[in-house]
Amino acid sequence: MTLTRVEVDGIPALFAERTDGVYSGGILFRVGWADENLAVRGLTHLVQHLVLHDLVGDVHRHSEVTATYTHVHTRGGSPEQVARMLNGLCEALRDPPVGRLEVTKEALRAEERGPDGAGRVAALLRYGAHDHGLAAFPEVGLPEIGPGLVQVWVGEAFTTGNAMLWFTGDRMPENLQLTLPEGSRQPVPAASKPRANTPAWSVVDGSDLVHVTAVVPPSPAAAIFADVLNGALHHDLRERDAVSYSAGATYTVRDPASAVIAVTADCLPEQRGAVIGGVVDTLARLRWGAVSADELTEITSAAATAVDEQSEDVDTIVPRAVSSLLGLTFPEPHRLAAEYRAVTAADVQRVAEAFHRSAIAQVPEVGLGWAGWHAAHLGSGEVVDGVALTGRDGHHERLVVGDRGVSVTTADAVSTVLYDDVAVLESFADGGRHLVGTDGVQVHLEPTLWEVDDAALARVDGAVDLARVVRHPARNPDDLPLPPEPVDEEDGESAGSRSRWRRLTGR
Amino acid sequence: MSASMPPVQTDLAEVFPDLMTIRARAQGGDLPGALAEVRARATGLAEDAITVTELVAESEGIDDDLAAHLRAHADDRLARTLDAHRTILSAGSAADPAASTRADSAAGLARAEQTLIRLCAEDPTDRYAWYLRLVTARGLGLGWSESRRRYRRLAAVDPHHAPAQRQILRSLQPRWGGSWEAAFGFAREVSATAAEGSVEGALVVTAHLDRWLAEDGGAQNDYLVQPGVLAELEEASDRLLAVPPPSTYAWVQPHTEIAVLLGVAGRRVRAGQHFSALGPALAEGPWAAAARYQEDLQTMRSSVLAEGRRR
Incomplete structure (x- = not known):
């Protein structure tokens, strides 16, 4: 494959020649949802939809917003079609069609499926309501995003210096007009320090899933470890123990310092205990057991062969462009293949230790205290001084509205959000106030649950930075929360876990 | 109980001289020597191997020596397993679901x-470590599916691990969230495929003993004299007596269980055959369980043991 570095209207570009008659091309911007804050969550996605509106008829067009980049590209088509799409996109970025803002928001709300359930709890426990922790939240910021904010975001992130182009075909497209505002390459959002004391666990009721993530330095050994783990989980849990239908691990390089290894193992409700135990034992086997030379050689050879085959693959131009944009080194396939082949059992074992030290697990029951992991908690457990509001109809949770923040206390936990530390305050015209702290703790003031008076609302509204407030119209009265029915003693535990889940996820 | 009653020996070390030697070494400052004796018996029948390790694990006053040994030999797998075993035993009384010190017990079991x-990760064929993990799984409330997963891992190494089968039998009982139907289903399945004379062949007897104690507290014999129950006890008795016991130490348990249950049920001749085989030895658990019937059972014992002396 012949790869050429060029520049178009000041934007760096990669061109890979191919002679099979296929033309493709795309533009990447170093901005994604992890660059947002919770009060504007959804902004990048909104900009993407807004500027693509005039190109909806283009059947070859694809686009995505990830944590760290936005990508618009074509697959198939002709050089003219590639040029038309990119020219149209840049034209829209030079003058965003903000008149379509409200219609576009409606479209996004209809599209929203919510963030990926499996990764949500881990993201929140690891990072709180910041950067990569925003994976735990829906696009709550949309209502407050106005034309001014769109202009600011486009001006900062969708610029010549913050973009990267790529093309494949027998020639570069002609007549490209890709002038964008001047700007510089934005640094990749630094993941905040993990909040949970790892390895940590959290019980998510009714999920019938074990999900474990860890963040380790990217390396060939870490990639091979993930392959070994993937094979080991499949063998141990599905083939040998028959306790899970789908068990495996994935490896994703997120930024120059971090690769995310994610374990998923599903189960039937009656196999929950066994699937938890099975995952613990497979992880232990990779830390302390022997990975056989044959097993390792098979995996390193397969990985090496796979990357060797990529050396002539023009489609690797996309990961090459993404790597360049994010400041990652795209490993040359032949060199990477050699590095994979050189990974030893001791290397794999070292990554297994690093995985364990960083792991955050979501389990369907029991927890992992028995295996020596720490129970994950959000927040400090501190209760603010202030006025305790009276619960309605015997609602037991204690709500305190103070000068520094608000706290809700239940039998098993305290949730406190300080006004100075609010990531978002969702304010409903019916009097409801949902506060999320930057640490991820949530407190919901609901007039249907407590006797929330005007003084309490005024105290909260006056104390939170307006830039963190998202206003909503009144909700349908049928959708408002009601005090829980009294629970039987026997059901007390599961009700407690449910409220814990609600606190973790805000739903 | 009259003075002429035959002595009862529930301490296996008093019954088997080599076990006394092992205990003496463990408690007399020669823990490595005791461990060597345990190791020499580790590859035999699981029920004998577990009997020996339990004897050492239950020996009083060995903690300092064990800690010192582990400091010097951190890689001694047997010593590490023994240490875990002692931790389980000290958490054990509190492992009862009704115990007030449940949190302390759980912390000990988790340790x-x-x-x-780690021991099972290092060596997945370690029968002793997997066996202990059946005890911790139940005590820590990890659920039946996890107990079964662990048992299958162990059974892949040793499909006739009688002590593990007893643990599974317990896990399947109503007290731990199971049912008598499930417990007996498992016991009958194991017994049906067991060798004659073997400990595992008598698992169905253990199931009856547990059910009798759970439902009646050992007060009446109504449960045991039911024809179906008696028939199963007698069949187990036939099989246990059919050949000389293959186990070296562990046969004391099934013989005591059958002798006690058949004796309480009024099958005096049958019970006598088992008391005769036992001599002075008795397994403490089932013997103590039939406390209300002990005088009667002692009468059966004294008659068969006197007959034995006459020959």
């Missing part, structure tokens, strides 16, 4: 479990 996770 032991973490040692055992």
Whole structure:
């Protein structure tokens, strides 16, 4: 494959020649949802939809917003079609069609499926309501995003210096007009320090899933470890123990310092205990057991062969462009293949230790205290001084509205959000106030649950930075929360876990 | 109980001289020597191997020596497993679901479990470590599916691990969230495929003993004299007596269980055959369980043991 570095209207570009008659091309911007804050969550996605509106008829067009980049590209088509799409996109970025803002928001709300359930709890426990922790939240910021904010975001992130182009075909497209505002390459959002004391666990009721993530330095050994783990989980849990239908691990390089290894193992409700135990034992086997030379050689050879085959693959131009944009080194396939082949059992074992030290697990029951992991908690457990509001109809949770923040206390936990530390305050015209702290703790003031008076609302509204407030119209009265029915003693535990889940996820 | 009653020996070390030697070494400052004796018996029948390790694990006053040994030999797998075993035993009384010190017990069991996770990861064929993980799984409330997963891992190494089968039998009982139907289903399945004379062949007897104690507290014999129950006890008795016991030490348990249950049920001749085989030895658990019937059972014992002396 012949790869050429060029520049178009000041934007760096990669061109890979191919002679099979296929033309493709795309533009990447170093901005994604992890660059947002919770009060504007959804902004990048909104900009993407807004500027693509005039190109909806283009059947070859694809686009995505990830944590760290936005990508618009074509697959198939002709050089003219590639040029038309990119020219149209840049034209829209030079003058965003903000008149379509409200219609576009409606479209996004209809599209929203919510963030990926499996990764949500881990993201929140690891990072709180910041950067990569925003994976735990829906696009709550949309209502407050106005034309001014769109202009600011486009001006900062969708610029010549913050973009990267790529093309494949027998020639570069002609007549490209890709002038964008001047700007510089934005640094990749630094993941905040993990909040949970790892390895940590959290019980998510009714999920019938074990999900474990860890963040380790990217390396060939870490990639091979993930392959070994993937094979080991499949063998141990599905083939040998028959306790899970789908068990495996994935490896994703997120930024120059971090690769995310994610374990998923599903189960039937009656196999929950066994699937938890099975995952613990497979992880232990990779830390302390022997990975056989044959097993390792098979995996390193397969990985090496796979990357060797990529050396002539023009489609690797996309990961090459993404790597360049994010400041990652795209490993040359032949060199990477050699590095994979050189990974030893001791290397794999070292990554297994690093995985364990960083792991955050979501389990369907029991927890992992028995295996020596720490129970994950959000927040400090501190209760603010202030006025305790009276619960309605015997609602037991204690709500305190103070000068520094608000706290809700239940039998098993305290949730406190300080006004100075609010990531978002969702304010409903019916009097409801949902506060999320930057640490991820949530407190919901609901007039249907407590006797929330005007003084309490005024105290909260006056104390939170307006830039963190998202206003909503009144909700349908049928959708408002009601005090829980009294629970039987026997059901007390599961009700407690449910409220814990609600606190973790805000739903 | 009259003075002429035959002595009862529930301490296996008093019954088997080599076990006394092992205990004496463990308690007399020669823990490595005791461990060597245990190791020499580790590859035999699981029920004998577990009997020996339990004897050492239950020996009083060995903690300092064991800690010193582990400091010097951190890689001694047997010593590490023994340490986990002792931790389980000290958490054991509190492992009862009704115990007030449940949190302390869980912490002890979790400490032991973490040692055992590593031992099983290092060597997945370690019968002793997997066996102990059946005890921790139940005590820590990890659920029936996890107990079964662990048992299958162990059964892949040793499908006739009688002590593990007893643990599974317990896990399947109503007290731990199971049912008598499930418990007996498992016991009958194991017994049906067991060798004659073997400990595992008498698992169905253990199931009847447990059910009798759970439902009646050992007060009446109504449960045991039911024809179906008696028939199963007698069949187990036939099989246990059919050949000389293959186990060296562990046969004391099934013989005591059958002798006690058949004796309480009024099958005096049958019970006598088992008391005769036992001599002075008795397994403490089933013997103590039939406390209300002990005078009667002692009468049966004294008659068959006197007959034995006459020959």
